Amino acid sequence: MSGKRSPARRPTMKDIARRAGVSESAVSFALNGRPGVSQVTRDRVRRVAEQLGWRPSTAARALSGEGAATVGFVLARPAHTLGVDSFFLQLVSGIQEVLAERHLGLLFQVAENVADECAVYRRWWAEHRVDGVLVVDPRADDPRPDLLDELGLPAVVIGGAPDERHPGLSTVWADDAGAMASVVDELTALGHRRIVHIAGLPGLAHTQRRIRTLRAEAERRGLAEVQSVTTDYSDSEAAAVTRRVLQGATPPTALVYDNDVMAVAGVAAASELGVSVPADLSVVAWEDSALCRIVKPWLSALSRDSVEFGSTAARELLALLDGGPARTVQVPVPRLIERDSTGPVRAG
Amino acid sequence: MSGKRSPARRPTMKDIARRAGVSESAVSFALNGRPGVSQVTRDRVRRVAEQLGWRPSTAARALSGEGAATVGFVLARPAHTLGVDSFFLQLVSGIQEVLAERHLGLLFQVAENVADECAVYRRWWAEHRVDGVLVVDPRADDPRPDLLDELGLPAVVIGGAPDERHPGLSTVWADDAGAMASVVDELTALGHRRIVHIAGLPGLAHTQRRIRTLRAEAERRGLAEVQSVTTDYSDSEAAAVTRRVLQGATPPTALVYDNDVMAVAGVAAASELGVSVPADLSVVAWEDSALCRIVKPWLSALSRDSVEFGSTAARELLALLDGGPARTVQVPVPRLIERDSTGPVRAG
DNA sequence: TGGCCGAACTCAAGCGCTTTAGTAGATCGT
DNA sequence: ACGATCTACTAAAGCGCTTGAGTTCGGCCA
Numbered sequence: 001m002s003g004k005r006s007p008a009r010r011p012t013m014k015d016i017a018r019r020a021g022v023s024e025s026a027v028s029f030a031l032n033g034r035p036g037v038s039q040v041t042r043d044r045v046r047r048v049a050e051q052l053g054w055r056p057s058t059a060a061r062a063l064s065g066e067g068a069a070t071v072g073f074v075l076a077r078p079a080h081t082l083g084v085d086s087f088f089l090q091l092v093s094g095i096q097e098v099l100a101e102r103h104l105g106l107l108f109q110v111a112e113n114v115a116d117e118c119a120v121y122r123r124w125w126a127e128h129r130v131d132g133v134l135v136v137d138p139r140a141d142d143p144r145p146d147l148l149d150e151l152g153l154p155a156v157v158i159g160g161a162p163d164e165r166h167p168g169l170s171t172v173w174a175d176d177a178g179a180m181a182s183v184v185d186e187l188t189a190l191g192h193r194r195i196v197h198i199a200g201l202p203g204l205a206h207t208q209r210r211i212r213t214l215r216a217e218a219e220r221r222g223l224a225e226v227q228s229v230t231t232d233y234s235d236s237e238a239a240a241v242t243r244r245v246l247q248g249a250t251p252p253t254a255l256v257y258d259n260d261v262m263a264v265a266g267v268a269a270a271s272e273l274g275v276s277v278p279a280d281l282s283v284v285a286w287e288d289s290a291l292c293r294i295v296k297p298w299l300s301a302l303s304r305d306s307v308e309f310g311s312t313a314a315r316e317l318l319a320l321l322d323g324g325p326a327r328t329v330q331v332p333v334p335r336l337i338e339r340d341s342t343g344p345v346r347a348g
Numbered sequence: 349m350s351g352k353r354s355p356a357r358r359p360t361m362k363d364i365a366r367r368a369g370v371s372e373s374a375v376s377f378a379l380n381g382r383p384g385v386s387q388v389t390r391d392r393v394r395r396v397a398e399q400l401g402w403r404p405s406t407a408a409r410a411l412s413g414e415g416a417a418t419v420g421f422v423l424a425r426p427a428h429t430l431g432v433d434s435f436f437l438q439l440v441s442g443i444q445e446v447l448a449e450r451h452l453g454l455l456f457q458v459a460e461n462v463a464d465e466c467a468v469y470r471r472w473w474a475e476h477r478v479d480g481v482l483v484v485d486p487r488a489d490d491p492r493p494d495l496l497d498e499l500g501l502p503a504v505v506i507g508g509a510p511d512e513r514h515p516g517l518s519t520v521w522a523d524d525a526g527a528m529a530s531v532v533d534e535l536t537a538l539g540h541r542r543i544v545h546i547a548g549l550p551g552l553a554h555t556q557r558r559i560r561t562l563r564a565e566a567e568r569r570g571l572a573e574v575q576s577v578t579t580d581y582s583d584s585e586a587a588a589v590t591r592r593v594l595q596g597a598t599p600p601t602a603l604v605y606d607n608d609v610m611a612v613a614g615v616a617a618a619s620e621l622g623v624s625v626p627a628d629l630s631v632v633a634w635e636d637s638a639l640c641r642i643v644k645p646w647l648s649a650l651s652r653d654s655v656e657f658g659s660t661a662a663r664e665l666l667a668l669l670d671g672g673p674a675r676t677v678q679v680p681v682p683r684l685i686e687r688d689s690t691g692p693v694r695a696g
Numbered sequence: 697t698g699g700c701c702g703a704a705c706t707c708a709a710g711c712g713c714t715t716t717a718g719t720a721g722a723t724c725g726t
Numbered sequence: 727a728c729g730a731t732c733t734a735c736t737a738a739a740g741c742g743c744t745t746g747a748g749t750t751c752g753g754c755c756a
Contacts, residue, residue, distance in 0.1 A: 008499060010474060012712055023736045028714060038734060055474035059410035060712035063741045068407065069475075070455070089437065096458045105477060107418070108456040110444045126358060126403035127417075128742090129453060151356060235642045265642040272644075294583045294613040295643060296620075360742055371706045376744060386704060408742035411711045476712090 011052040020048045031056075058105075067131035070105040071317060072124050075136065076117040077110075086260070086289045087306050088136075091158070094310025095134065098318065104131075114139065118147050125151045132317050134158055138205040145169055154320040158313045159206050162328045170316045171328045172309070176206050179302055179334040180213040183256055183284055184221070186336055191345035192254040192282060194225040196245050198238055198266065200258040202230035207258065210286075214256075225250060231262065238262030239269040246273055246281075253345045254282040260291045263299055267341065278343035288337060297340035304334040359400040368396045379404075406453075415479035418453040419665060420472050424465040424485065425458075434608070434637045435654050436484075439506070442658025443482065446666065452479075462487065466495050473499045480665050482506060486553040493517055502668040506661045507554055510676040518664045519676040520657070524554050527650055527682040528561040531604055531632055532569070534684055539693035540602040540630060542573040544593050546586055546614065548606040550578035555606065558634075562604075573598060579610065586610030587617040594621055594629075601693045602630040608639045611647055615689065626691035636685060645688035652682040 013031075017024045022041060029036045030045035037045070062068045073095070075088065092106070099106055107130055111117040121144070124130045133153060135144055138160035145166040148155045156170040157163070163171060187195055197214050200207045211228040218226035229245070231237035238257060242265075245252055255270075257263035263285035267277050275281050277297055285292055288303035309331050316329060361379075365372045370389060377384040378393035385393070410416045421443070423436060440454070447454055455478055459465040469492070472478045480502035483492055486509075493514040496503045504518040505511070511519060535543055545562050548555045559576040566574035577593070579585040586605060590613070593600055603618075605611035611633035615625050623629050625645055633640055636651035657679050664677060 010476065014712080024713080025715080025737080026735060029735090032714085034715095036734065041734080053470070053474060055471055057411070057476040057712055059407045059416065059476050060741090061714085062407035063405070063411055063712080063743090064714045065741065066714075092456070093458050100457070103471070105455050106457065107453050108440070109448070109454065110441050122401070123403055123451070126401060128358065128405040128407050235638045239642075261638060261642065264639075268642055268644050290583045290609060291612075291639075294587075294609065294616055296616055362742080372743080373707080373745080374705060377705090380744085382745095384704065389704080405742055408711090409744085411713090411742080412744045413711065414744080 010057075011054045012057070013054070015052060016045060016048050016054055019052070020045045062128060067321065068129055069103065070107050070130045071099065071314075072107045072109070072121070072130040072133040073136075074117045074120050074133070075108075075110045076112065076114050077137070086291070087287060090306035091136070091310040091313075094307035094312075095314040096310075097307070098311045098314035102318065104318075114143065118143055121147060121151065121153065125153055132156075132321055134313055134317060135160075137201075139203045140205055140208055141203075142205070154317065156313050156317045156320065158309070161205060161209065168326055170320055170326045172313045172316055172331060173328070174206075174304060174309070174331050175333045176209045177213040179286075179336075180210050181217055182333070182336055183302065184214065184217040186338070186342070187254045187256075187282065187284070188221060188223070190254075190282065190343065193223050193345075194250060194252040195223070195254045195256065196226070196252040197228040197256045198241050198258060198262055199228045199230045200233045210258070225252070231258075233259055233262065235261050235265035238265045242266040242269040243273065246270060246275055251275075252281075254284070254342075256284045257286060259287045260285045260289045260299070260301065263301075263341075264291055264295050267295065267297075267299070277341050280346060282342040282345070284336070284342060286334070292339070300339045300342040301337050302334040303337045304332065358405070359402045360405070361402070363400060364393060364396050364402055367400070368393045410476060415669065416477055417451065418455050418478050419447065419662075420455045420457070420469070420478035420481040422465045422468050422481070422483075423456075423458045424460065424462050434639070435635060438654035439484070439658040439661075442655035442660075443662040444658075445655070446659045446662035450666065452666075462491065466491055469495060469499065469501065473501055480504075480669055482661055482665060483508075485549075487551045488553055488556055489551075490553070502665065504661050504665045504668065506657070509553060509557065516674055518668055518674045520661045520664055520679060521676070522652060522657070522679050523681045524557045525561040527634075527684075528558050529565055530681070530684055531650065532562065532565040534686070534690070535602045535604075535630065535632070536569060536571070538602075538630065538691065541571050541693075542598060542600040543571070543602045543604065544574075544600040545576040545604045546589050546606060546610055547576045547578045548581045558606070573600070579606075581607055581610065583609050583613035586613045590614040590617040591621065594618060594623055599623075600629075602632070602690075604632045604634065606634045608633045608635045608637045608647070608649065611649075611689075612639055612643050615643065615645075615647070625689050628694060630690040630693075632684070632690060634682075640687070648687045648690040649685050650682040651685045652680065 013024050013027045017027045026037050027045050030042040031049060058069050096106060109120050111120055133155045135155055136158045138157050149166055149168055156172060158172055160171050160173055199211055214228055229241050231241060255266055257266055263283055267283055270277060270281055277283050283299060285299045285301040288301035292299040292301045312331055361372050361375045365375045374385050375393050378390040379397060406417050444454060457468050459468055482504050484506045486505050486507060497514055497516055504520060506520050508519045508521055547559055562574060562576055577589050579589060603614055605614055611631055615631055618625060618629055625631050631647060633647045633649040636649035640647035640649045660679055
């Protein structure tokens, strides 16, 4: 008296062939829209296939030369910085939107560091698991492009700078430099001349781009007291750095945080020191999210569409898989949304 | 003059066989630890394999009866509620930790709703893509267990109640009832008698368990003014509900929110109405995260180890894949961490 | 010395699909 | 009326791996 029903059997092309009274090859041609079968046969085969709920076995497909119908995505960040910012889930959701249309799977993996990430790529490649990958968090001195080149694995780098040394890789990027410039514009217009940028991980390419741009913009405007400080993106480091700079000899009047969580933590740290936002201090968060609108004061933030970012990247990867050329595409520049955390610098 | 280097070729067992001077079958036996080869041959084969950087093609493996070496994970939530809470990324990170040990892949997909999720399972099953799945957000009237039963797809339900109607499914769950009871205990000990529970999606099984427990606990204690209100987990609904209940005739003195984001939004909404936390109102967040410690006042929260939750679930799935029996395992009861958002009810 | 056994291998089929080469049968031009 | 050309199909090989059914060979017992 076992409760187990016999599990359903997976239909194969052979089943379809039998029911439709044709050979397996005919079925293959019919189902893949290849010439060699009449319209009536094609329709009949399709009907039978649908009726049986047939779907091609990815394993068999992959084995006979087609791709694995899967793309890979590795996230290499310290585990404790994972859950906090909303960027990645949104990005992935955008990626899926595009992949789903083609019934491509997304193989997801978290890794400890870039070396492990490379190992994952090697394994995926050797195991024939993915047709291409999406690479995030490009670094200043990044081993991944070389590796992917060597493996011949199609890839799109998300958030990287255009990279002419790797003509095989596509790049989808946002103009951090332009965004940073617009922030500095706005802050100097409000009278701020002492600005500290609380940046993210020092090794990331976009962190360095932001830092470089900030320095250049400061020089261009003759602002001497402008600096960047790198962190691990955590709320605790952000709070610590905020306290340190605010207690310095000439404290900044404006802070730019590289993500939303750090900005919130920074505002809290500031108010503990009796520094109020925006009266004494202006704060900008680089990355908008619900978070920016649920704390008081509402945070001014650089907003971009992360979902769109993801789908753009996915589309580029599809183009690459279809044999198209590698391209570099730019998503819209993040826009500064002014809310309640930025204001004119206090007189005096 | 193309810049393309010839991409590396994937080594196969045939290559190993040739280099080691044995047949392919011998290689298979050697590499899979099966009897039929001498120790010296085994070692030689292994050495060659390693040297060549060989990894079994998952496609070929899957095709010859082995599994797909992949487990599936579908997230069916409205897109806009995706990025906000930190639970899922942590869960996934815990899952990976366990899967990685066995080199199992995680196929990840976001879906619009449960019907789509079911379609994804059907497709994965028909495409032979996954060996098993992890199911989250179990519902009151859930079509998924029946479907997975029918397909014979091993599965672990995360966060469900023990389910004797589906003996094939494993369940990993947290004792919401116990946790809710402990919250009510604590709040009544502080003198609160009017409590509102701002719950999550009404269809979810754990939402209903929490609501039922709250009602039972209230009756047991003779508290008349206790209720639950369901939401979509968003900060905006949380704020709206908070405003509504606080402006009622007999406003509650304590609020319990089903996630961290809603709790933060609720505190903000309250303070806009001039209701201060914890003096006028106590707040508890069901789900702890960095968020609870970066807003002021720090939020008292029910804390559980989501990473551990994920790895427990993954371990259960592995056990199932190994042919073990379905089990129901319970993770530790979420513990109430008291911070600054809870306090004694104001006299009068 | 012959017969038997187990250890160490090899052979070949098969998993579900794609694809190349090949074969009937209809159609056409002359 | 005959070969040439097409169309609509079938046969079979091959992708990389597993596996059950042989095959060879040295050693052991009687």
